[in-house]
Amino acid sequence: MVTLPRLVVAAPSTGQGKTTVATGLMAAFRAAGHRVSGHKVGPDYIDPGYHALATGRPGRNLDPHLVGEERIVPLLLHAAATPTPADVAVVEGVMGLHDGRLGTDGFASTAHVATLTATPVVLVLDVARLSRSAGAIAAGMAGYDPAVTVAGVVLNRAGSDRNTAEVARSLERTGLPVLGVLPRDDRLAAPSRHLGLVPAAERPASARTVELLGEQVARHLDLGALLDVARTAPALDAEPWDPSAEVRPPSTRRPVVAVAGGRAFTFRYAETEELLRAAGCDVVPFDPLTETLPADTCGIYLGGGFPEVYAAELAANTRLLGELREAVAAGVPTVAECAGLLYLARSLDAHPMAGAVPADAAMAARLTLRYPEAVAPADTLLTRVGERVTGHEFHRTRTTPEAGGAPAWEIDGVATGFASATSHASYLHVHWAGHPHLAQRFADAVHAAPRPPVTPHRPAPVGRRVGTAAAPPDDPLRHHGDVETGDGLLDFAVNVYDGPRPAWLDRALQDSLQEAAAYPDAGPARAALARHHGRRPEEVLPTAGAAEAFTLVARLRPWRCPVVVHPQFTEPHAALEQAGHDVTTVLCRAEDGFALDPAAVPEHADLVVVGNPTNPTGVLHPAERVRALRRPGRLVVVDEAFMDTVPGQTASLAGEVLDGLLVVRSLTKHWSIPGIRAGYVVGDPSEVGRLAALQTPWSVSTPAIAAMVACSGAAATAAAGERAATLAEWRHVLEDGLRRRGIRFVPSAASFVVARLGDGAHAALRERGVAVRRADTFPGLDGSWVRIAVRPPARTADLLAALDAALDAALDTARPLQSDH
Template sequence: MSGETGVRLPRLMVAAPASGQGKTTVATGLMAALRAAGHEVSGHKAGPDYIDPGYHALATGRPGRNLDPHLVGERRVAPLLLHGAAGADIAVIEGVMGLHDGRLGTDGFASSAHVATLTRTPVVLVMDVAGQSRSVGAVAAGMAAYDPGVHVAGVVLNRAGSARNTAEIERSLERAGLPVLGVVPRDDRLSAPSRHLGLVPAAERDDPARLIARLGERLARYLDLDALLAAARAAPDLGTEEPWEPGREVVAAGDRRPVVAVAGGRAFTFRYAETEELLTAAGCAVVTFDPLTDTELPAGTRGIYLGGGFPEVYAADLAANGALLHDLRTAVRRGIPTVAECAGLLYLAASLDGAEMAGVLPTATAMTDRLTLRYAVATAAADSLVTRAGERVTGHEFHRTQATPAAGTVPAWRIDGEATGFASATCHASYLHVHWAGHPRLAQRFADAVHAAAPHAAARHVTPRPAAVPHAPSEPVPDPLRHHGDRETGPGLIDFAVNVYDGGRPEWLDRALRRSLDRVADYPDPAPARAAVAERHGRHGDEVLPTAGAAEAFTLVARLRDWQRPVVVHPQFTEPHAALEQAGHHVTPVLCRPDRGFRLDPADVPEEADLVVIGNPTNPTGVLHPAEVVRGLRRAWRLVVVDEAFMDAVPGERESLAGERLAGVAVIRSLTKHWSIPGVRAGYVVADPGVIRELAAHQPPWSVSTTAVDATVAACSAAAASEGRDRARALVRWRDYLADGLRERGFEVIASSAPFVLARLGDGTHPLLRARGIAVRRADTFPGLGSDWVRVAARPPERTRRLFAALDAPLPPPVAAVAAP
């Protein structure tokens, strides 16, 4: 740019007659091609969309920017363009929807044409010409003539076919007086994948920079870059417009630079670049953290900003990062100023599609079939962290989830008479996305609150010093693979070792067990159990095999074939490993590493493995592996066995494969723990009919007792479904109370989706707790774990407080050393 106010800016808008014409592909490819040719390019997007600017940023090496008159007001559009394009040779603006499509009922307000008029930017029309010829010229001529204030500089033909047809289209455009600035052939490789809210964000793509570079290389061959540059350089001056400056909108409340933790990574990709610039100008230090991988908020956090994204896609992974959820929950509840928009609201909710979130907001959220997509004018419902009652702001909503505030909560906004969101003096959360450049007072109030806040002190997840106790360490066990939690219990011990639901049996199950005694004179018939399981999971009867608990199922799998390379993913329940060894197989362990939160890296599984056994959620880590990861283990020559013994303790049973017909996958379930009947060996396998027939051929006759059959039928009933959901929710509360208490005491706790947690309490703690009347499950008998780890079952809080008291009691003095004679 040149001139005293920087008003000379070569620029183009890439627009189209309608959505789906290829605007993003052409605009992003043009930016990449111009950059590769040595130009400094600034990328912009008309409208509120966050995803396209992410691709623009990769193509240009600069932040992607939005230009939206609804969000920021007409007078700020040209200044924001100049601000974003500072130092650039050329600006490329990608349009939104069709050229003249704007906010409904406003005669095109906030349309691409409106933005082009406000910025006096020439327009290049991208037209998908597949299946057309001369009609292209007619449509383009109409678009160019519709609004005299919009200058259409030329056309790019997208998805062009034969040379003969393309020549016909070019003649029609010549007649309309519109030059052809590029001809892009049909090529599915030039399209970008979509999702329920549009394109997949660039941050979620594998190697997105390379993809954009290839796109630029291909588009450079099909676009007339010289002609496009000439059109951009012909753009008129912007008169007396001056660049927008964040320092003129906000002021710093002090000299120090308090940390604002901003959510980023794959799950949180939506935020405007100007938001961070305003916070920086207001004296804050913006530090990005990744809710998928970071275990605590950035050091010194005094404010939290949770923007938009796709948390519903990563719900299981977000829920699995319990350490960060605990830290975030603690920070928000302690009053750290927090702003959450859309995805941020979901993350602060109690749950998302059944996955446990931070639990700060009193609402459960879930995906729906209804898309909410609107420009909104919102009125602040009350004084809050960033608003004052009665203030009006403009924003947009774009989501398929629903959150219903609990009665008595203070809403953040009223939109079209409807109360929405949550607001308090320290937290503001709603679905509404607000561009703070258009409403800088919100940024100022948030920054002022951050300056006034005390820093959040995160609980460090460190291993405590080994307990110096006068007790001998736990004795080694002769057969670690067969050491179970029931060996840890005993008279006078409070049981945190056995993973049986601590709540007794429901009456309907007791009735079924008692009725079974009336038929024990007859040989058992597993048919009713098979039918009940098939109905529960939507399977056919020949896809189900009732078993005497999961233990029999593992034995049947071990004897099923002459396995050449059986793999067991560890640490996990050891019975499958023991069964395979007993059947004469040599087992290859695949260890999940603690530095990855004990999550499986599929690349660690040997390609030649013909059997892979994995727990989900895994015992003893409690890790819930994404279903897509487990599905990805399938091979034509391989059987994947998924131990879902604790899946019924996961609300919504998310990531379960029991209801999916997948060749080469067998799912094993146990009913004994969730329904408090370990003495009744009841379980089953679901798999394709061929595998079920093979397993049944190895099963002894009548191995499933009449009592187990009746228990299985009862556990698959409607009453069981209702009771099971209640039990799962109770276990989540108990487990979170347990995990939070252990973390507050400085112990490392692995994020769990099971009714137990794996905690690193330190060497010597297991016998110390036993001496204090507490039984926990030693973990050194699980491959991959040592004596500093223990597994602790979730119990009601009143019982868990007994465990905390035992941990909090003073350590006994060390044993005095005895000199050798």
């Protein structure tokens, strides 16, 4: 027996405010310190997106039509136990309390799910145009089905106190308590379009709306009484649903399944990904608006969403469209539901799509909404001939033709969709928890699939060892120093502090694993970082390393003239190009000591990105020069990833409140935690808010949050200063050794030094067991330059000895940059 306090939020009809009350109640319970599990009756994807924002865990669906009556309680218990046991479950109903699948006497209705789960019902009544009739409606709803327990009423959109009192008196005759009165508040309205509410992931203000809902519900509803109602729910005699009991890994490999996400692909059931993981697949989300297929993709899942709203942006990502077309043609197992079908079509509203399906798609005059049973007409990737599944369709587009080759399904005798032995595309949404054999077949095909024909260029993961880097890299902007290290090589290529982490940081990281079963909450990190810089929390945004910050900036606006000041860290440039922008490069010149000249930036530039101190040159630009980049209508982004290495952090702008300026910081290098992607943005609160609206939920991991909190405290401030002083001493030893050998270098303020050793020196040092970072991948530098990471003096002596041995062969072009330094 499993005890789970729970309640169902229902209404006499749609439009009464179920989503408002249910989502607000979830947020209010969570704000009060409860772990909340959010659920939605029916197939709807949109409301669970708001539930996820409110609860901090995935929103879940409970639909007897899609998964069968026998799975409803197990799925409820699974969701309530994942990732950590919930204190209370809130289930939002669908349509009217007793409205179910037509012709079935209420099958799959809210009342049906409430009965299956033995859950008390809280009835929401919109009383904006009611008075005494509210009592009659509530009495009828409560007495209609003895198997359904209506435990109380919430009045929504209440007007005058006089009318509200009249409504309350009418309810006294029913014996149903009034559990709260929510006043009319237009701020709580969610925008809608052709298929209903706009998904939470597409609304920049979604998180704030949900927060406001929670505040209103906590203010106007009796949370204690509602919890008492939830606690009346009896224990359930069932085991939680377990995906690993439904499917099995067909091999010991863990092939990558690329799953479409982002604003255009917001619809998929959480259990789908859980089944794929249980079947031995690594599920890797990607955003078709801005990204390409993940590296080593062996399977593709394109779920539902609104591609028709983003057709032009999807069409602009031509590289991904080409990859998809090649992948499907080559037999990479691919499943596409509804939005995925449109994306694989030749065109969508005349915009070119992937062309992997022989059809064209366009908006239609009528909405298609049905809850069918479908039959498999042939053996395909997912199905065997004659098999039946339950599903739902919800779309206002149509494809021409509607089917081709082997159709995916027959519904009411009509063929629909497109399928083969390696692909399956149709409008039908199927909940794989109700049909786990579909997940198994897809996983089996993914495990058996060969390496995909397209392998996108990606930054090498931290710690990867790939041998020699002498050949020119395929993608210079995404070349990282970690690929230059290897077994047997002294590492002067990776610019991570060469020393152990502080004990207090290790403890914080270890303790964070105790919270790894819960979805991460970046709030404590935001607060700690704000205190550290003397800023307000709304002026800070924790990110998954600096790289996520640059990706968000690239997606922030349709930049007309984005400028990157080079030579510098190439990730901002790569992110802008990946987002479809043409980047203008402004070069700092070697003859000027790579100093920043604000006048060299075009006056019409609306985005300027500059490093300070700059990677790879180590030049620290005076703060007044960086401030001089600001203009009305221009956003200036300063990459201060290495400002921690500067004693006193002189020239930092992280503590200055300036319109149109953002500072990006990183903790990974200074604190020796490159595997913990920990970074943040601080600056103009309006711009920070816009970045936050673009950020993928839960992108910042729990260990990264713990690192941000720990590295913002008093102990960290003192330790950071000590590390900066140590680096300055090590850097002095390296620069002195280069100077005595007459080698040209740039005086550095960072944890590395860029030196002009001459053509061939990079390879010559590798032959002598030393890895340094090639610099010809940075715009403005050529193969004669290398970047050398600062290391302790004993290690530096080994480098200098190797340098001495290589001088005759590789250093004949070296010249001192400054004879007096």
